[in-house]
Amino acid sequence: MTPVAAVAAPSPGSASRQESVAAVIAALSARFGERLSTNASLREQHGNTLTWQANEPPDAVVFPETTAEVVEVVKLCAAHGVPMIPFGTGTSLEGHVNAPFGGVSIDTGRMKAILAVHAEDLDCVIEPGVTRKELNEHLRASGLFFPIDPGADASLGGMAATRASGTNAVRYGTMRENVLALEVVLADGSVVKTGTRAKKSAAGYDLTRLFVGSEGTLGIITQVALRLHGIPEAISAGTCPFPSIKAACDATILTIQTGIPVARIELLDTASVISVNAYSKLTLPEMPLLLVEFHGTEASVKEQAERFGEIAEQLGGGPFTWATQAEERTRLWQARHDAYWAGRAANPGKITFATDVCVPISHLAECVEETLRDLDACGIASGVAGHVGDGNFHVSPFFDPDDHAQRKVIEGFLDRLVKRALALDGTCTGEHGVGEGKMKYLVAEHGEPALEVMRQLKRAIDPHNLMNPGKIVAFSG
Amino acid sequence: MTPVAAVAAPSPGSASRQESVAAVIAALSARFGERLSTNASLREQHGNTLTWQANEPPDAVVFPETTAEVVEVVKLCAAHGVPMIPFGTGTSLEGHVNAPFGGVSIDTGRMKAILAVHAEDLDCVIEPGVTRKELNEHLRASGLFFPIDPGADASLGGMAATRASGTNAVRYGTMRENVLALEVVLADGSVVKTGTRAKKSAAGYDLTRLFVGSEGTLGIITQVALRLHGIPEAISAGTCPFPSIKAACDATILTIQTGIPVARIELLDTASVISVNAYSKLTLPEMPLLLVEFHGTEASVKEQAERFGEIAEQLGGGPFTWATQAEERTRLWQARHDAYWAGRAANPGKITFATDVCVPISHLAECVEETLRDLDACGIASGVAGHVGDGNFHVSPFFDPDDHAQRKVIEGFLDRLVKRALALDGTCTGEHGVGEGKMKYLVAEHGEPALEVMRQLKRAIDPHNLMNPGKIVAFSG
Incomplete structure (x- = not known):
């Protein structure tokens, strides 16, 4: 499972590779001017993410602004056999944007148009560089929101590419369920539309789901149609300590089994609570803790909370503390999101x-x-x-x-x-993705026949292994 | 887009084809005895569905009982280049199980084991021949149910293969959202597991969604892991007439926008209401009609219903009539499901x-x-x-x-x-699938680049075009 360069992606040090890369950089520079950069620190920033994987910078970074420009870049790279690595905000966690074979990082961060919001259909169409916070800011007046929240203010193209999820996937699903359709530029420069805005379709293979989670290895996402949701009339959040991890997990199981449509239900272990308390100046009970949030009407949120409280008590948890004020709630979830920094401080x-x-x-x-x-x-x-x-x-x-x-x-x-x-019949990654870091576990998880299907898909769609090579599956082209 | 036989699937009349088929039938007959049939009426029954497509019977029908037996059948057919057509209950609507190139219908109807029900995880693992009613019967005591309801008592393997949905997809999603993982036998006899029972995963390409909706053209589903849901504490249903189709649709939009988690919301046009009234001895107002159902706690169902009533009234609809008794509800939905027969009678x-x-x-x-x-x-x-x-x-x-x-x-x-x-930015089929009937519309819907990706997928996974050839995409192998 060591990444193997394909025929068309010669090893980083070879003379022919250096010539190909130089030719591509010269052409991109002539075409894109300052939107093509070989600046070392910019390349380093694009060749790593929030990971402990070693930095593997690309040879250059280009900033296209339209699908047509992405097509130009792709056709040029393809003609010279130079790898392409799509880049969003660089918040992925397993080395997804590393460039083990060099090549051109295609930064979609300037593709920020919100092309359409269809309030009646609860959907929108955006360019891939729009971040989730930018989208929600734009939507605020419409009474709609996009729920997927992986913590980081990631680009929505990147979130689609990595099948991101986060705290409220339990209620709203992951990017898998919330991407309606994509526009994708393939390795040969062709532009594929994976679906329409219809909420469901049985018209052929599910290309949308094929590209969601493909981590840039099959093509570059240039447009995303997303499902939206109405901002709930009422939201309430709360915390509840439990005597053990087991009790907290059992409370979670019962909550879901009972059909309480919990919007978020997050566990912090004792060590996390201690560091969060110190960092965010909170006084949470220093025991295994559930943070929960309910969405609905005033009456239904109240009912959900009461029922959750009963379940918690049944399992030896409590007291259950409420944060009905927006500021309290924000503070609580900020503390949850800051758990990383709290840990660093501790x-x-x-x-x-x-x-x-x-x-x-x-x-x-x-x-x-x-x-x-x-x-x-x-x-x-x-x-x-x-x-x-x-x-x-x-x-x-x-x-x-x-x-x-x-x-x-x-x-x-x-x-x-x-x-x-x-x-335990689980997966090596629920939401962070494969990147470089989890590749070695895919055989154990999927088995050789399934992994071979993944390789066949990769070979069929990107036969020269030019799209983010050395990620998810590796093969010699 | 006319179906073209692949190299390995010679045209139905050729001598070499007849020899291959004869060899496969002889071998299957020796191996499976009475579980291999060439009976004409059985073949006809397996070569058609609830469609107006012409009947195209397979050469034989085989009834495997285990995955290992499916593998045996597949290897034998593959060795002789004979097409394979997976068969569930034959309730599909676009000629999905027709055998335009002859071959062997692989009837999974005897693979009926419910292998596991994991109540805490809200999932189950079943063989493909289990029908949705059989599963729900089995689940009843557990307080769980499987919501997808396409009307017919279809096999769950077939429902996965066709990405089925139905009346309550608006709340619970389609088979796309409710299949956790599959076991699939590919054209070369290899057995692929497409995922684990983890509720979400970012570990590579989404093979589950690739096979869901692939209509047997990529492989034969031999096991299905499904999400289950808790039977709601309270269910109420009702009917509401509207002055126009437009008003009924606007009420639907507002209902969903407002976040009312409606479980079903079905429209009948005036002609349908008239025939349903006559057939099912009902007295529904003979106007465009919405049938709705709400799931939840007693209090939340009541609240949902009240809010829906307000929306309906706002749009000139009403009166809104309730069916809180289980028998009334059953009668109402039976009438909806019997709309087909009501129309026939009219x-x-x-x-x-x-x-x-x-x-x-x-x-x-x-x-x-x-x-x-x-x-x-x-x-x-x-x-x-x-x-x-x-x-x-x-x-x-x-x-x-x-x-x-x-x-x-x-x-x-x-x-x-x-x-x-x-x-109108829609799809040629929301839930019935492509089969033979909708193939001609796929270019117009997806565009040539996307359709070419579908062909590449088919070629990569079934290079000899042996799996249900002549459906979804056609290519010369």
Whole structure:
């Protein structure tokens, strides 16, 4: 499963590669002027993300502003066999935008048009560089919102490409469920529309879902049609401590089984609560904690909350504390989103990164508890936070980047974490994606026949392995 | 777009084809005994569905009982280049199981094991021959149910293969959202698992969604993991007449925009109401009618109903009549499902078939009204019924099968219907699928570049064009 360069993507050091790249850069520079850059720090910034993967910068970065310009870039790169790496905001977590074979980073960050908002259809059509916060800002007056919230203010093209989700996927689904259709530029420069704005269709293979989560390895997303939702009339959030991870997970299971349409249900382990309290000046009970949010009418939110409170109490949890004021709620979720920074502050001199796995919810407590024991046994400080309604949780181990032995310990821990999730009928990543970091686990998760289908798809759509090569699946072209 | 036999699927009449088929039948007969049949009426029954497409029977029908047996059948057919057509219950509507190149119908109807129900995870794993009613019967005691309801008691393997949906997709999604993972036997006999039971995953290409809706053209589904839902504590249904199709559609839009989580919202046109009244001995107001259903707690169902009532009144609709008793509700939905038979009774001596299109909901009224005018102009009697929450509606034109001129009129009408939907940014089929009937519309809907991607997918996964050839996309292998 080591990435292998395809015929058309010669190894980074070769003379022919250098000539191809030089030719592409010269042509792009002539065409795009200052919108083509070979500046070293810009390239570095585009060759890495929020990951502990080593930086692998592209040879150049180009900033197209239209689909037609993306097509021009792609045709030029394709003619010279130069790899292309689509780039959104660089907030992905597994080295998705690294350039192991060099090539051109195609930064869609200037494609920011909101092309249409169809309020009656609850959908919109946007360019890929629009971020989720920008979209929600634009939508505010319409009474609509786009719910998917991975924490970072990621570009929506990048979120589609990585099948992003986040805190409220339990209610609203992930990008898989919320992308209606895409426009994608393929490696040969052809422009594909993957669907219409119809809410459902049975007209052939599901190309939309094929490209959602393909991490730029099949083409470059240049337009996204998204489902929108009405801003709920009432929102309430709250926190509830539990005597154990198991009790918190059981409360989550019962909540969902009972049909309470919880909008967010997040778990923080004790260590995370302690650092969040310190960092965000909160006084949350320092025990396993659920943060929950309910959306609906005033009456239904009240009812959902009461029922959740009963379930929590039944499982030894409580007291259940409410945050009905918008400011309180914002503060709470900001604290949740700041868990990363809180952890950093609690572990001075160390850095961290976030990894994730996802298991059927009935196995979640077991998986989290065993993971905490494992962390303890190897002496790694880490926060654990989870989108528990989906069985998805994150681990952020803290380490000294210069301590080689510690890195080895963490690598061993990550392997065991994934094996544990797979043994419990789960996945090596619920939402962060494969990138470079999780490639080695795909055989164990999917089996060789399924992985071979993925390779066949890649070969069929990108036969010269030019689109973000060395990610998800690797093959010699 | 005329279906072209691949190299490996020689034309039905050729001598080499006859030899291959004879060899496969002999081997299957030796292996499966009475579970291999060449009986003419059985073959006819397997070579057609609820469609007006001409019957194209397979050469034989085989009834495997396990995945291993499916693999045996597939390997044998593949070795002789004989087409394979997966068969569920034969309730598809566009000639999905026709055998234009002959071959072996692989009937999964005896694969009926419910392998696991995971109540805590709200999922189950079943064999493909289990029908939706059988599954719901099995689940009843658990307090769970599987919501997708296309009307017919279809097999769940077939429903996955055709991306089925139905009356309550507006709340619960279609098979696309409710299939967690599949086991699929590919044309070379390899067995692919498309995912785990984790509720979400970002671990590579979305193979599950690739096979959902692929109509047996990429492989044979041998296992299905499905999402389940808790049976709602309270259900209430009701009917509400409107002065016009437009008013009914506007009420639907407002209902959804307001965030009322309506479980079903169905439109019947006046002609359908008249025939349903006569057939099911009801006294519904003979005007455009919405049938709605709400799921939730007692309090939330009441609130949803009140809010819907207010919206209906605002748009000139009403009176809104409630059916809170289970028997009344059942009677109402039975009447909706019997609309087909009601129409048959109202149009003696004629037959009908159901076609569907789907448009963004803001264009629904325009699309339905223009369709009704078109039907009127060509003098075709037809019912129109719609899953209006999704912008999806069905037309069932009545005709005399022996009247060639009438068939031509209907063909012209169908072409205009699809063109109308596509011009309104819709799809040629919201839920019935492509089969043979809608193939000719795929270029107009998707454009040539997207259709070429579909062909590439088909070639990559089924290079010899042996899996249900002549459906969705056609190519010369």
